[in-house]
Amino acid sequence: MECDYADQRADHPSDSGVSLIRDDTVESGRDGALVKKRRASSALEDKAPKAIKLDTTGNKNVAKRKRPFNIFNAIMSKPAILETFVTVCPVEELVSLYAISKAFHYLYNSHMTTYVLAATRLQTGQDTEKIFPLKGFFNTCGPDPIRRNIRAENAAFKARHATQSSGSDLATATTALSALSLPEKPRWIPTLRYLRMVSGRHKAALGIIYYLFRGGERLPVIPAVNALKKMWLAMDIASNANRIGLMHNRAYWSNEELRLAMCIIEKIGMSFKCPLQRGPPRDPLVATEDPPITLCELLFGQRSFVSMFKAMDKKDQINERDLTKMWSNYKGTPSATGAPVGWRVMGTPPNIVGYGNRQNWGMSGTVERLLRVDELVAKECFRRKLKWEDVHLDQEMFKYIDPKTGDHFPSANR
Secondary structure, three states: OHHHHHHHHHOOHHHHOOOOOOOOOOOOHHHHHHHHHHHHHHHHHHHOOOOOOEOOOOOOOOEOOOOOOOHHHHHHOOHHHHHHHHHHOOHHHHHHHHHHOHHHHHHHHHOHHHHHHHHHHHHHOOOHHHHOOHHHOHHHEEEOOOOOOHHHHHHHHHHHHHHHHHOOOHHHHHHHHHOOOOOOOOOEEEOHHHHHHHHHHHHHHHHHHHHHHHOOOOOOHHHHHHHHHHHHHHHHOOOHHHHHHHHHOOOOOOHHHHHHHHHHHHHHHHHOOOOOOOOOOOOOOOOOOOOOOOHHHHHHOOOOOHHHHHHHOOOOOOOHHHHHHHHHHHOOOOOOOOOOOOOOEOOEOHHHOOHHHEHHHHOOOOOOEOOOHHHHHHHHHHHOOOOHHHHHHHHHOOOOEOOOOOOEOOOOOO
């Protein structure tokens, strides 16, 4: 058998040095097994993708995957779209994004003044900056996160402009600018606290006008909201002198706004009082008796209009406990003998009960009563000699009877 195999191999044409093996044939023996493995690996390479993108970490075994589309990152990549987004975004959602996203935090800090003022003008009106000036709300402002110095920037701009106009050396102008020794303290700008404050006050004032409208008391919306905001600023002041000075300011309070504020006060009083209800009996011979306070006067004596808004709101309406707490803080009588340590009267310490109607909220030791905002408006109208009887009827018939045609407007409850 061995001789026959050798003879067959000797007679094989491959001995002549020319390989006649086809692509689909494989040599036998050890060399044939190697050729088979090589052809199998080449077939797998043909089926594999020709180009493989590797990741940035240098790992050759992991292919780079395309990130999914993120609309928030796309918004932040365009400055114009980002400015529009932060202008129309609600305040609470904006605060959440500012606290969560690091990239949004940096972009918002880079142009905080522009974004805050743009959102304030769009969401609360164009006159909000004048009604609530930034200098009066120092606790809602903060230093510029980018540490901009307006004086230094203006001086640098003037130096560059002078250099270009006169043709002098730029190095000389830079040396003169550094010799000015300008302070490095950054400017004070409005923050998200200011935006949240003005947004909350605007919603409360707008809600009061809305509930008056639902009750049949109609008012011009935008002027009435601005008048309520100005009265709110007077409620923030803790002394009578500064409150009266604010009411005397004709640049801040015009005659038309005072008349409108008086009309708002009257309609709020009508909504909180039944016309058929009589007040408690009072002895006219006792001049020293302290007259009882009504609900409307108690609400106007608070430090904000939030209590009045809650009193009108049916969903978040104040209860008897809240009214008792407000009365004890505003009209209660302090304890002369004192009380045990830690005791409180409806959340108010016993030694400052009834201090809510005193100047500086009773902290300065004075016993002079703080004028309410409705009293301030009435006194200022009388001081300016504004004839209330000339416009009273027109304001009461506002949106009820057309002054030009005399026709009736549709009902507010329809």
